Amino acid sequence: MEAASHAAGAHGEPTSFIRRYLFSTDHKVIAKQFLWAGLVFLAVGGTLAMMIRWQWAFPGRPVPVLGALLHRSGGVITPATYQSIFTMHGLIMIFFAITPVMIGCFGNFTIPLMIGAQDMAFPKLNMLSFWTFVISLVLITASFFVQLGTAAAGWTTYPPLSTTVGTPGAGQTLVVLAIFVTGAATIMGAINYVTTVIRLRAPGMTYMRMPLTVWGLWLTAILNVLFVPVLGAAALLLTLDRAFGTQFFIAGAAGVKGGGDPILFQHLFWIFGHPEVYILILPAWGFISDIIPFFARKPAYWYRGQVLAMCAVTVLSAVVYGHHMFLTGMNPLLGKGFMTLTLIISVPAEILFLNWLHTLWKGSNRFSSPMLFALGTVFVFGLGGLTGLYLGTIATDLYLHDTMWVVGHFHLTMAAAAFLGSFAAIYFWFPKMFGRTMNEPLAKAHFWISVVFINLVFCGQLVAGFSGQQRRLYDPYQYTFLQHLLPLNRWTSYFAFALAAGQLLFVYNFLRSVFAGAKAEQNPWEIGTLEWTMAPSPPPHGNYWPIPTVLRGPHEFANPEVKKALGRDWIGQAEELPSTAASPARTPAASGK
Amino acid sequence: MRTLERVDRWVCLAVRGGLLLLPAISRAAVEPESGLGLPRDVSKNGHLVDWLMNITNVFNIILFIIMCVWMGYACLRYNRHHEAEYDHGSARRSVIIALALSAFIFAVVDGTLFVNAISDLDSEVWNYEKVARDPRTVRLEINAHQWSWDTRYAGTDKKFNNEDDVLTWNDIKVPVNTPIYVQLTSTDVIHSFYLPNFRTKMDAVPGQVNRMWFEAKQTGDFDIGCAQHCGTHHYKMKAQLTVLSPEDYRAWLAEASANAKRAYDPEDKVAHWGWEWKEFY
Numbered sequence: 079m080e081a082a083s084h085a086a087g088a089h090g091e092p093t094s095f096i097r098r099y100l101f102s103t104d105h106k107v108i109a110k111q112f113l114w115a116g117l118v119f120l121a122v123g124g125t126l127a128m129m130i131r132w133q134w135a136f137p138g139r140p141v142p143v144l145g146a147l148l149h150r151s152g153g154v155i156t157p158a159t160y161q162s163i164f165t166m167h168g169l170i171m172i173f174f175a176i177t178p179v180m181i182g183c184f185g186n187f188t189i190p191l192m193i194g195a196q197d198m199a200f201p202k203l204n205m206l207s208f209w210t211f212v213i214s215l216v217l218i219t220a221s222f223f224v225q226l227g228t229a230a231a232g233w234t235t236y237p238p239l240s241t242t243v244g245t246p247g248a249g250q251t252l253v254v255l256a257i258f259v260t261g262a263a264t265i266m267g268a269i270n271y272v273t274t275v276i277r278l279r280a281p282g283m284t285y286m287r288m289p290l291t292v293w294g295l296w297l298t299a300i301l302n303v304l305f306v307p308v309l310g311a312a313a314l315l316l317t318l319d320r321a322f323g324t325q326f327f328i329a330g331a332a333g334v335k336g337g338g339d340p341i342l343f344q345h346l347f348w349i350f351g352h353p354e355v356y357i358l359i360l361p362a363w364g365f366i367s368d369i370i371p372f373f374a375r376k377p378a379y380w381y382r383g384q385v386l387a388m389c390a391v392t393v394l395s396a397v398v399y400g401h402h403m404f405l406t407g408m409n410p411l412l413g414k415g416f417m418t419l420t421l422i423i424s425v426p427a428e429i430l431f432l433n434w435l436h437t438l439w440k441g442s443n444r445f446s447s448p449m450l451f452a453l454g455t456v457f458v459f460g461l462g463g464l465t466g467l468y469l470g471t472i473a474t475d476l477y478l479h480d481t482m483w484v485v486g487h488f489h490l491t492m493a494a495a496a497f498l499g500s501f502a503a504i505y506f507w508f509p510k511m512f513g514r515t516m517n518e519p520l521a522k523a524h525f526w527i528s529v530v531f532i533n534l535v536f537c538g539q540l541v542a543g544f545s546g547q548q549r550r551l552y553d554p555y556q557y558t559f560l561q562h563l564l565p566l567n568r569w570t571s572y573f574a575f576a577l578a579a580g581q582l583l584f585v586y587n588f589l590r591s592v593f594a595g596a597k598a599e600q601n602p603w604e605i606g607t608l609e610w611t612m613a614p615s616p617p618p619h620g621n622y623w624p625i626p627t628v629l630r631g632p633h634e635f636a637n638p639e640v641k642k643a644l645g646r647d648w649i650g651q652a653e654e655l656p657s658t659a660a661s662p663a664r665t666p667a668a669s670g671k
Numbered sequence: 672m673r674t675l676e677r678v679d680r681w682v683c684l685a686v687r688g689g690l691l692l693l694p695a696i697s698r699a700a701v702e703p704e705s706g707l708g709l710p711r712d713v714s715k716n717g718h719l720v721d722w723l724m725n726i727t728n729v730f731n732i733i734l735f736i737i738m739c740v741w742m743g744y745a746c747l748r749y750n751r752h753h754e755a756e757y758d759h760g761s762a763r764r765s766v767i768i769a770l771a772l773s774a775f776i777f778a779v780v781d782g783t784l785f786v787n788a789i790s791d792l793d794s795e796v797w798n799y800e801k802v803a804r805d806p807r808t809v810r811l812e813i814n815a816h817q818w819s820w821d822t823r824y825a826g827t828d829k830k831f832n833n834e835d836d837v838l839t840w841n842d843i844k845v846p847v848n849t850p851i852y853v854q855l856t857s858t859d860v861i862h863s864f865y866l867p868n869f870r871t872k873m874d875a876v877p878g879q880v881n882r883m884w885f886e887a888k889q890t891g892d893f894d895i896g897c898a899q900h901c902g903t904h905h906y907k908m909k910a911q912l913t914v915l916s917p918e919d920y921r922a923w924l925a926e927a928s929a930n931a932k933r934a935y936d937p938e939d940k941v942a943h944w945g946w947e948w949k950e951f952y
Contacts, residue, residue, distance in 0.1 A: 157903045232900045238877060239860040244902055329878025340861060340876055374749075379760030380769055405863060405874045407881035410797050414789060421781040428773040433760070435738070436769065438745035442755035445746070453742065460738045464731040467780065473788040473796060474724050477870040480863055480898035546710050546867035548898045552906040558701040559710050559867055559894045566707060636755040647755065 091619035101209075103201035104619055105186045108208050110511065112182030113504075115215065117588075120175035126167035128578055133160055135571035137553040160552045161230040162249075166222075168233030169253065172358065173260050174218060176496045178211065180361040181264070181302075184503050185271055185295045187511060191609035192289045194280025194628060194652070196620045199273040207266035210259060217256035221249040229253035232550065234347060237327035237340050241319045251320050258313040261306045268306070271299035280608070280652075282628035286382065287651070289607050289632040293385055294364020297392045298357050305353040305396070312346035341406055345399075352399035356391060358492045359459070362499025363388060363430060366452040369502055370434055371633040372605045373449035374441030375647050378633045379433045387426035387433075394423045404475050413472055420470035427463055431456070442636070442647075446603070447521035451502035454529040455495050461533070462490030465540060483543025489536045498528065501584070509602050510609055513616040514595030520587040527580030531573045538570030604648055607632045611650030626652035701892045701911060713893065713914070714869035715848075715886040719791045721870065723784065730780045796871070802850045802884045803950055809845060813855040814944050815862035815875035817901060818908035823945045826928040832945035834935040837927040841910035843895065845887060846920035852884045854949065863899035866912065872898050880949060887914040 092098045102108060125144065132141050133155045145153025155163065186204065190197055198204045221228040226247025231240035235254065238244055275296045279288070288296075318324040325338040371378040378384060400408065400416030434456050443449070465487040468474040478484065501524075508516050543549075547560050547567075554560045554567070601610040609617065612626045628651050634640065640649045643656055704710045712721055749755075758765070792798075802808050812823040812831055822843050826835030845851045855864055857875040865872035866885060873883035897908035915923065936942070 157906065161900070161903060161905070230903075236861055236899075239900070239902060244860045339878065341879070374755065376755040377757070377759045379758070380766060381759065382761060383766060383769060405872060406876060407874060407879060410792065414792070417788065418785065421777075421785055424781055425773055425777050428776055429769060431738075432769050432772055435741050435745070436760055436765075438742065439749065440753070440756040440758070441745070441749050442751055442753050443746055443749055444751050453746070456742070457738075460735070464734060467727050467731065467784060468724060471723065471727075471784045471788045473720055473791045474727065474784075476796065476872060477720055477724075477867075479872060480865070541707050544709065545704070545707055548865065548896055550900040550905060554906070556906055557894050557896055557909055559704050561703050562705060563707075636757040638757060 101205055103197070103205045105190050105198045105201070105204060106511070106617065106621075108204050109183045109185075109187035111208050112178040112186060112211070113511075115211070116175050116178030116183060119170050119215070120179065123167055123170040123175050124578055124581070126163050126170065128574065129155060129163050130160075130167060131571040131574040133163075133552065134554065135568040137555065155552075157552045158230070159227065161232075161550070162227050164550055165229045165232050166218075166253075169229065169257070170218065171493065172233065172354070173257060174215060176358050176492075176500070177260075177264065179500050180358065180496060180503070181295065181298060182208070182211065182267065184291075184361060184365070184500075184507070185267065185299065187507060188289075188291050188609070189271055189274055189295055190278065191510075191613065191617060191621060192292050192607055192632075193275060193278060193283050194608050194612070194622060194626050195274060195278035196622060196625070198270045199277055200270050203266050204270050207263045207270070210263035210266065214256040214260035214263060217252050217259060221252035221256070224248045224252065234351070235316065235343075236347075237316060237319065237343050238329075240316060241328055243328065251317065254313050254316050254320065258310055258317065261310040261313065264302050264306050265310075268299040268302035271295060272303060275299075280622075280625050280628050282652075284628075286385070287628055287631045289364075290367035290378065290381070290384055290388075291361075291364040293388055294360045294362070294367070297388055298360045301353045301357050301360070301392060301395065305350045305357075308346055309350035309354075312343055312350070315346075316343065341403075344403055344406060348399035348402045349396070351402065353395045355488065355492045356395040358496050359499075360388065360392070362455055362459075362496050362502075365499050365503045365506070366434065366455050367430070368607075368632065369448050369452040369506055370437050370456075371441075371635065372506075372603060373444045373446060373452070374437050375444065375635045376437060376441035376633075377631075377635055379436035379439075380429075381631065381633065383429055384433050387429040390426040391423060391430075394419065394426070398423055398470075401470055401475070404472050405479050417470060417472050421467075424463070424467070424470075431460065431463070446505075447516075447518060447525060448502045448506035448603075450522060450525040450529075451498050451505060454525065455498040455502060457529070458490050458494040458498060458533065458536075461537075462487060462492075462495060465490060477546075478543060480548055481543040482539045482547045482549055485549050486536045486539035486543055489539065494532045494536055497532065501525075501528070504588075506603070507609075508591065509598030510613075510615045510617070512592050512595070513598050513614075514591050515598045515602070516591040516595060517587050520583055524580060524583040524587065527583065528577065531577035531580060534573040535570055535577055538566060538573060542566055542570070604646070606630075606634055606648050606650045606653070608651055612652055628652050629654065701894050710867045712868065712870065713887055713889050713891065714866075714871075715888050716791075716795045717868075717870040719787075719795060723787050723791070726783060726787075727780075730783070734776070734780070799852070799882060799884065802852045805850050808850045808852050810948060811843070811845075811851060811853045812945050812948075813843075813853055813864060813875065815855060815857040815864065815897070815901075815908075816859050818897070818904040820864070820895065820908070820910040821944070824924060824928070825948075826931060827925065831948050832943065834937075835928045835932045836945060837924065837931050838942060841895075842913070843910060844913045844915055844920060844923055846917045847887050847890050847914050849917065850884055850886045852882070854880050854882050854946075856880050856946075858944065860901050861899050862897050862901045862908065865896040865898040866893070867896065868893045874899060880946065890914045890916055 129144055140153030228249035231245050315326040319326055327340050327343045328338045367384055398420045401420045404413050468478055505521050542563055545563055547554050547563055555564055598615040600614050608626055613621055630651055632651055634649050636647050814821040819841050822839045824837035825831050826837055828835055855875045857877045862875040863872050864875055869885045871885055873881050891914055893912045895910040895912050897905055
């Protein structure tokens with residue numbers, strides 16, 4: 079394991095404001111840029127969600143407060159506005175909130191720090207990735223202001239609805255372009271992450287000593303490199319269909335004699351789209367697989383199994399996508415094949431889950447805010463995984479497909495789990511990132527409000543789906559068989575409003591702590607990974623000089639030898655044991671297998 | 672607004688009823704469901720889906736309780752006052768426990784789902800051969816478009832796309848205890864034909880003909896919905912399924928087919944969207 083020391087690293091910190099904070103090549107600054115952008119768009123996406131919930135609770139009534147944005151219709155959400163709202167809620171949350179926070183921010187921040195690198199492998203590409211992402215934000219924002227409004231074909235943008243046949247406005251074109259551009263930004267970042275992990279690990283940082291956070295983010299980056307180009311291709315073909323009159327995805331629609339195939343788009347979309355749901359959850363799995371042992375003060379249970387399970391999910395994620403298309407008239411044999419593969423993916427998920435539970439067992443669990451959020455993530459992911467069984471099985475999927483059950487299920491797995499997992503990461507790395515401390519009681523209050531209401535909201539959606547309510551209905555009560563669900567939906571909306579209100583605690587805590595929080599210690603959580611043991615809070619430009627030599631894995635807790643020698647229950651990854659300096663607990667050679 | 676709509680619907684129904692001269696068939700409105708949970712099951716196969724759904728519920732409740740008890744107990748019992756055990760969980764015994772537990776859950780839960788789903792699909796849900804060979808089977812062609820469901824009956828001659836075809840709009844009549852073999856397509860965007868009380872749905876995709884089948888076990892009126900986002904008025908793309916006794920159905924079809932033949936207009940190209948039935952089994 080050679081350590082490629084990076085030339086642009088330790089010296090030459092830029093001094094001008096523009097080079098330091100705006101066009102910075104420092105991975106830590108870029109991480110913060112992604113974090114701010116992601117949190118702002120998380121608020122936008124959340125606001126759109128509240129408008130959907132209002133419509134389901136009080137269909138056709140003027141929206142309070144936010145109604146000012148809908149002045150043309152007197153504050154009422156119209157059917158046309160409604161379809162834009164749910165479309166943009168999905169797209170913004172996935173591509174412009176979760177992706178920048180989890181991958182853009184924490185991928186950038188943690189990968190070099192945790193593997194002992196001075197920066198990313200390609201710092202300028204990293205900067206380019208962020209500013210390309212900004213272009214896509216501009217496109218998305220612009221789409222709201224053009225005639226006929228922004229995209230309205232659902233986040234899945236199925237043609238022919240997403241072609242000019244169904245959505246003639248320029249907004250849809252801008253949004254498809256934005257997805258293409260953000261895809262380019264993601265690929266740049268992903269190439270960087272993949273290369274950095276392969277080339278820039280510190281001496282002794284073998285693959286089996288990497289923190290699980292890095293494993294999660296690395297596998298995410300590999301999926302991104304492989305599958306975002308497919309999305310890019312689909313977006314490009316769709317743009318051609320929309321702007322240049324090609325007919326890749328149009329067949330027999332509205333007076334058009336196209337030879338294309340709308341289902342082709344679904345194949346392209348979901349061969350990206352299913353890995354995408356793992357792209358959004360793998361980083362969270364990584365965070366909590368580290369945070370749980372950190373706060374259980376106990377080594378991660380079966381680390382190697384955890385790594386193998388994540389790898390297995392990564393591989394399988396590419397071959398189960400057909401379960402999104404069981405109803406498109408696919409060959410029954412193909413459908414059964416996809417069902418089989420989908421059910422098989424539950425095996426590695428069970429291994430991950432059991433390992434988390436085993437890590438908690440006989441630990442010395444400390445319930446600091448990152449741990450609480452990690453446990454919350456385990457809980458919602460458990461619920462989300464169980465509710466997926468009905469959808470992977472064709473016979474039950476025929477009833478539940480395209481209902482609120484699907485909405486509840488994927489919100490539990492990739493929204494709630496990604497949301498709580500992101501907050502676990504934010505509360506955990508905040509001291510290292512900003513050099514300041516967040517208010518812990520406020521963080522705990524934020525956790526309890528979030529975890530209670532997020533479960534109530536998405537379980538409410540599950541119940542609505544089980545009762546048959548289709549998703550994306552402007553007014554579900556048009557249907558007689560759904561009329562009795564109004565009280566359920568109204569309660570779910572109240573819970574959603576409470577969830578949103580609870581986030582103000584975070585906004586306050588975050589802003590106050592960034593600018594006026596108490597100064598953070600180097601290692602407040604008392605754990606052994608490199609960023610906490612070998613660098614101050616915040617780490618300087620270039621992170622480490624000299625580059626540390628790694629001696630052991632990331633979760634060396636409760637080791638009796640360490641306790642005897644150092645009097646504490648943890649030891650740094652690059653820290654030598656004084657009494658046994660000649661023969662460290664595990665030599666690089668011994669554990670490099 | 673809602674009252675207006677209701678009036679509108681009754682006027683429509685009255686007009687249609689009058690045209691068909693069949694006061695015997697009362698067009699009662701769809702009865703609302705009560706309570707949370709699955710809507711009424713009125714299909715021959717629905718119980719298969721419901722059984723699978725319920726057994727999954729049982730498995731999930733058990734697994735969920737185990738998860739909660741495990742997490743709760745570990746958090747309460749092994750708190751900061753407990754000294755953590757130094758265990759990497761990588762000993763052969765630990766690995767075997769983790770693998771065995773995963774394998775056990777997979778074999779029992781996923782195994783049950785897999786075996787039953789495959790058997791349901793092969794014997795009933797996706798068994799089009801059985802439906803196609805059944806002499807009682809009624810065949811329907813459905814053309815979905817923004818935002819309604821057009822349905823075509825072969826009429827008395829059992830051939831599609833000719834002058835005695837019966838066409839209905841957002842109004843599908845079928846006989847009870849008879850397999851209904853549906854072929855569907857769309858002329859604009861993708862829709863999804865959804866029968867909540869029959870536990871099934873199928874996408875209507877422009878450029879291709881999809882198929883599905885269902886069989887009602889009781890008469891009555893039921894909602895038909897669109898399950899795939901299809902544009903601004905997706906939420907209003909609903910139709911009514913009326914399940915009739917075989918006698919009522921035969922009488923209605925004969926009457927409607929005769930009317931259709933009388934009113935046939937060869938110039939009306941828009942009405943000729945049907946296709947030759949594809950039996951394909």
